[in-house]
Amino acid sequence: MLKDKIYKDIKSGLRQLRLRINKNYTVEIPNVAEHGDFSTNAAMLNAKANNMNPRELAEKLVEILAKSKSYKSVEVAGPGFINFKLSKSVYHKALAEIVKAKKTFGSSDYGKGKKILLEYISANPTGPLNVVSARAGAYGDSLHRIMAFVGFDPFSEFYVNDAGNQVDILAESLEIRYRELHGDPLEEFPTEAYHGEYIKDLAVMLNSVDGSKLFHIAEKDRLERMKDFALEEIHKMQVESLNRFDVNFDNWMSEKKLRLEGILEEALSYLAEAHCTYEKDDAVWFSSSQFGDEKDRVLIKTDGNPTYLVPDIAYHLTKYQRGFDVMIDVLGPDHHGHVAKLKAALIALEMEVDRLEVVYLQHINLLDNGEIIKMSKRTGKIITMDDLIDEVGKDAARYFFLNRRPSAHLDFDMELAKKKSSENPVYYCQYAHARIHSILKKAKKEKISLKDYDIKNLKKLDKPIELDIIKKMLELPSLLNACADHREPHRLAGYVHELAGMFHKYYAKYKIVDADHKELSQSRMYLISAVKNVIAISLDLMGISAPEKM
Template sequence: MDLVKKIQDDLRQKIVTALEKAKTGGKFNYQEIPAFVIEVPREKQHGDYACNVAMLLARQARMSPVAIGQAIIDLLPQNDPLISRVEVKGAGFINFFLKEDWLFDVPRVVWQSGESYGQHKPVGKKVQVEFVSANPTGDLHMGNARGGAIGDSLANILSMAGYEVEREYYVNDAGNQIELFGLSLEARYLELCGCEFRFPEGGYEGQDVVETVRHFIEAYGDYLVGANPYERRQKLTEFALKEKLESIKTSLEAFGIRYDVWFSEQSLHDSGKIEEVTEELKTKGYLYLKEGAWWFRAGEDSGEKDEVVIRKNGLPTYFAADIAYHKNKFERGFDWVINVWGADHHGHVARMKAAIAALGYDPNRLDVILMQLVRLYRGGELVRMSKRTGTLVTLDELLEEVGKDAARFFFVMRSPDSHLDFDMELAQKQSQENPVYYVQYAHARICSIMRQAERAGILLKNPDEVNLRLLCLPEELELLRKVAEFPNEISMAAATLSPHRIARYVLDLAGMFHSYYNHHRVLNEEENLRDARMVLMEAIRRVVKNSLGVLGVSAPERM
């Protein structure tokens, strides 16, 4: 049960009833009730919940928001068992102050939910989250790692919010970058076999490419030296792609990520799906021929430039393959498709939505999260280069240095659209300066309390057997309120595609717990108060564990 949603729904119904009474009673008139929100205000002095309906009605009612708000308040039920008082403040916000009674139900709800507190009922919608999808031509780097943490955490959150979620990796195993990869492999192969070679302009120069070619030679020797160049590149590319994909899978699994589907771009070419979708767009009038190439007509209203779909040489562009890929997603029955892309793909979003609309699908069924760059720092110095490859620092190197938990938490702490400065020294610290350590320590501390209680023969009781009204300190009431917010935080994080919201939430909860623990005893108290506080501790523990769980971070019992 989501107590917060239940309260919001209750307040919403009271407001709607008051609005209907105001209209029939001639207090003010309106055509329709606008889509108003009831949310927790940032400042505590503004109440437990605030509503913006009065401001939204001002134009229709031809009255000031404050007057509308006061009229609504006057028509709310008197002596309400939930509401302590209501006031109109500022520009016309209606602020609700609740009685504390509902908070004592929070531990019962958490207890009854077991370890699944925060899990919502199925909503009957199928969602696909596609993320990372890095070219299989090298190791995963920091941008890929941030996309992995964001995408996987979001998939966990959506699943907890009641969606049927599928994780997918789009394997870019076709196109110009694969041709260039083949030429790079061929050059290194000939070099290592002692033959003359020419390295392609803009080729893949990383040490990892050399290592892959060495592995091929160890397995198969130099038999390709005298082979047809096309066959040589094909064999080397086939071997390298398989090795690179296995390496990527291994790295991502070490990062806590497992995909349901690995989708090959080449399969779209082989199956004729790209040709099929371009013909459909031609038939519908969305492609036009100019200077020997076929262009997608973005439309004047979109503000986007038209884009080449089929080149002069008859070969499809990456955009053509991407259109076919997204059509395939919808054909597979996904109600909602979410992509996590780098910010450099910004210009591609509107074109993709336009292409989806041209194919007859609602473009609002596609959401794209654009994430900014990651900068690594060590000791205040910017870290640019990998020790092994001489290029960007790899995910494997980061995991080796700071571990999965710190990496996952740091990557989702900030909104994807903000630049992230990753402090490697901070991520390694076992102190309260380190955010992930700070949160994990909250869980471990509570586990320690429970072990101490067990050694003393004190059992954790069912909330129904405890007088929870003894939890009357302001800090205890705030902790109960924070625990109650967790299911709603999951809903909001899913709706707004904001995994950083859960990281921020659990950091706040951990901070509140540590402050409480440092000032108040749990076990060395009078029996009834002790039992109530133990129940509170257990509720906090479950929420911290579940919050870390959706972020892909472990919740250790000892630290």
């Protein structure tokens, strides 16, 4: 908000100087306090466009800008930066705005209602969700919340691969376990089948519903029943895990349903119409190498079944048909080979491929006492999302996932996440919130409240750290915009930690509630209640609770 104002002031200054304006200049908060509250590179960027010396242009701009009452000082520095210092009263007014905005502080119409499709997790419906899904869930759900908060229109979707090869194997795996229950075990469990214990649980459940009657129907019907049962139960499991993790989807898109709607054939016929399919070796190929892929890909296998590429193309066509401005696929790092093929198809079909964005979330190492926990799908030794939530809790898990850039590999220290001390950043943030609540409660006991507070007394907030805290809070709106623009919710995790830290320092240094100085106490309470609010907003956007007691 303050940034925008300064940006505009500079623009009008440049106009007054009758210069050609390069609008790419920025207004930033310097990381060195001596450089002022804000600084701009406007003179440097515009000097070039007007063939001037940067410092000379800066001097002229300063002359104009210094006339405004909002600025305590405007100075030229270094190679041509212009540094602004704002009057305290500007910050006091801004603080009142934050308090007035309550839970809407930081929200805006910045996204202009742009329709965004967020597809994430999309784990196979063949087992419980794992920690990779947990990271994707934390990431996608928080991005969704942030985007909605700053005025985009996000829509989250989980794509369920409930058709094709892997669900056939799922049905077969269940059948093996079902037979075992009835005293008919296989000598050797097939390596490609699913080994997890949960399949045995499913067999028991199925048995309690259907008993032995599945032996008396045709194999095809039996496997179909197995498949439907397993898919439904696993879906329920996944939804339950996601609920525990506070991750919600606007839509679950079923591949099976897409297939029934004939959309695969539709996609294939579009590709054929575009003359980029051909037959070779009894298979149908897509000439994807014409569209940026390394080589051509098979669409229909010699056995007559489509490869996974076909439903995926079809699914993405539905995304385009549904009219989203931007489509974001959140994928694991093992999928990037796949995107080239998909994009080739979209280009072939003359779709605006730039509207499809792919975010790759990197792998996770779970650490226990500094040791990487080795996981193996084959032996069924995996740590599930539920295990993780049981171990460290939802809040800690979400924070740890969100504290990293999506493109960064992540070492998840389970010991640290479990700790209830300052070493653990989640508790550090939550503690600040709880502490503020407690202080305000204490004030109430001493009969000091904000009900009769006159904001004229805000001028009593004159300590540097008090102004720093206000400045930090004022960063939230543009920070959230940046999180949304760059699809990087991790910035918010760092931000809330910084703000919490400033509060803890403040608390240690200054007494907030002091019955002998009512107006000062009220002013400080006013400040920290704003901090409480901003922490709560930030944590909520990350799907983390803001407790009043811990």
